[in-house]
Amino acid sequence: MNLTLNLSPELEQYLLQSAERRGISVEEVTLQMLMGCMQSQEQDLIASGAVCDVWSPYDAFDAAQTMLEVLNQSKAQEDE
Amino acid sequence: MERFSFVSVNNALGEVGFRPILPITLVYQNASVKVSGLLDTGASVNVLPYNAGVQLGYEWERQTTVLSLTGNLAQYEARVVVMQGQVGQFEPVQLVFAWTRAENVPLILGQVNFFMEFDVCFYRSQLAFNLSPR
Numbered sequence: 001m002n003l004t005l006n007l008s009p010e011l012e013q014y015l016l017q018s019a020e021r022r023g024i025s026v027e028e029v030t031l032q033m034l035m036g037c038m039q040s041q042e043q044d045l046i047a048s049g050a051v052c053d054v055w056s057p058y059d060a061f062d063a064a065q066t067m068l069e070v071l072n073q074s075k076a077q078e079d080e
Numbered sequence: 081m082e083r084f085s086f087v088s089v090n091n092a093l094g095e096v097g098f099r100p101i102l103p104i105t106l107v108y109q110n111a112s113v114k115v116s117g118l119l120d121t122g123a124s125v126n127v128l129p130y131n132a133g134v135q136l137g138y139e140w141e142r143q144t145t146v147l148s149l150t151g152n153l154a155q156y157e158a159r160v161v162v163m164q165g166q167v168g169q170f171e172p173v174q175l176v177f178a179w180t181r182a183e184n185v186p187l188i189l190g191q192v193n194f195f196m197e198f199d200v201c202f203y204r205s206q207l208a209f210n211l212s213p214r
Contacts, residue, residue: 035205035207053152053184054151054152055127055151055152055153055182055185055186055188056120056122056123056151056188056190057123057124057125057127057149057150057151057153057178057188057190058122058123058124058150058151059124059150060123060124060125060147060148060149060150060178061124062147062148063124063125063147063148063149063150063158063178064124064125064191064192066145066147066160067125067126067147067160067176067177067178067192067193068176068192068193070145070160070162070176071162071174071176071193074162074174074176075174
């Protein structure tokens with residue numbers, strides 16, 4: 001998506017100086033700032049102390065082994 | 081190789097986060113269901129929520145291989161089911177899932193065997209990931 005922005009002289013100057021300081025294009029520095037803004041929203045999410053359910057089956061080694069055995073049996077039956 | 085975007089999700093407080101969620105079509109016999117799966121490299125296995133299994137036509141009592149899962153899923157019984165999974169423009173692959181009695185759980189794509197069938201590279205800073213068959 002292409003986006004056209006009308007920047008104030010001050011904002012333009014700020015972006016140009018940021019880009020020059022980092023050695024990247026104005027477009028790149030603007031994208032990085034947008035990404036940083038979105039990521040800081042996520043950090044607020046963590047800082048709020050919200051309780052989130054974690055459903056990942058960590059270290060379910062026995063289940064994984066059983067499932068692989070069933071999968072291999074299924075593949076062997078298909079090959080017959 | 082195909083590229084997918086992270087999906088923005090809102091919690092109950094209206095706060096925004098981003099997750100690597102993949103659209104995938106699951107097929108079992110004559111039934112197919114389009115679902116969204118969470119790419120979870122920390123998950124030992126794929127997890128299929130109870131209602132999704134019912135939609136695909138699985139009957140709980142006919143699945144005879146019982147599993148014990150871990151974490152919050154440990155409190156729910158699970159059984160093994162095998163199906164086809166189709167992603168993007170790629171050929172379908174055989175996927176094995178732990179079909180859980182839990183209903184309020186996301187469909188999880190984990191090590192066994194999603195990440196054995198697909199190579200995924202995460203570009204979190206770009207809110208995107210690349211995926212290709214092994």
